[in-house]
Amino acid sequence: EYVNIAELFNYILDRFDMIIANDDEPKKRYTIRREIPQSQIWVELDTSKFTQVIDNLMNNAIKYSPDGGVITARLDDKQTEVVLSISDQGLGIPAADVNHVFDRFFRVDKARSRAQGGSGLGLAISKEIVERFDGRIWVESVEGQGSTFFIALPYEPYELDDEDVWDD
Numbered sequence: 001e002y003v004n005i006a007e008l009f010n011y012i013l014d015r016f017d018m019i020i021a022n023d024d025e026p027k028k029r030y031t032i033r034r035e036i037p038q039s040q041i042w043v044e045l046d047t048s049k050f051t052q053v054i055d056n057l058m059n060n061a062i063k064y065s066p067d068g069g070v071i072t073a074r075l076d077d078k079q080t081e082v083v084l085s086i087s088d089q090g091l092g093i094p095a096a097d098v099n100h101v102f103d104r105f106f107r108v109d110k111a112r113s114r115a116q117g118g119s120g121l122g123l124a125i126s127k128e129i130v131e132r133f134d135g136r137i138w139v140e141s142v143e144g145q146g147s148t149f150f151i152a153l154p155y156e157p158y159e160l161d162d163e164d165v166w167d168d
């Protein structure tokens with residue numbers, strides 16, 4: 001279906017804001033900063049699959065950050081594609097591992113990751129989903145400083161024609 005990507009992104013992030021707002025003793029606190037312009041970018045994708053991808057990136061940003069971290073969610077209109085990003089101030093990923101985080105079952109630190117829970121499939125599944133929508137997913141990270149995950153999704157500029165205008 002065609003969805004307004006800024007609206008859907010905000011809606012998914014709202015749930016993460018609500019989770020933290022409604023938890024009196026959260027295991028991990030976080031603040032989400034949004035840099036999401038009001039826009040009318042219509043992207044063809046599957047809402048529930050896309051939600052799964054953002055959920056995974058947000059859960060990773062929380063999981064691999066210290067308590068009280070700031071997570072920045074951005075949307076950039078690049079005309080023929082829209083680029084979404086989620087940045088954290090967390091552990092970061094060692095340079096030698098950065099090309100492997102999208103591999104099935106890959107985890108940077110086996111012991112640490114096992115303690116955190118999860119299976120190491122989240123990013124592999126996210127990559128499959130994003131590529132099914134002809135998009136790209138990648139990461140830039142500095143160990144000890146944080147990570148930014150990017151998703152680029154192609155879109156066709158929406159043009160209003162006669163058939164889109166109707167009377168009530």
Ligand code: ATP
Nearest residue numbers: 060061064092101107108118119120121122123147
């Ligand atoms: P799952 O998502 O299946 O519950 P997972 O989070 O370990 O488990 P992925 O989401 O695929 O698996 O991530 C793979 C690995 O990449 C993680 O184990 C972690 O080592 C690293 N990683 C992912 N996101 C981040 C991040 N934001 N900061 C630091 N490391 C990360």
Ligand code: MG
Nearest residue numbers: 056060122123
């Ligand atoms: Mg994960």
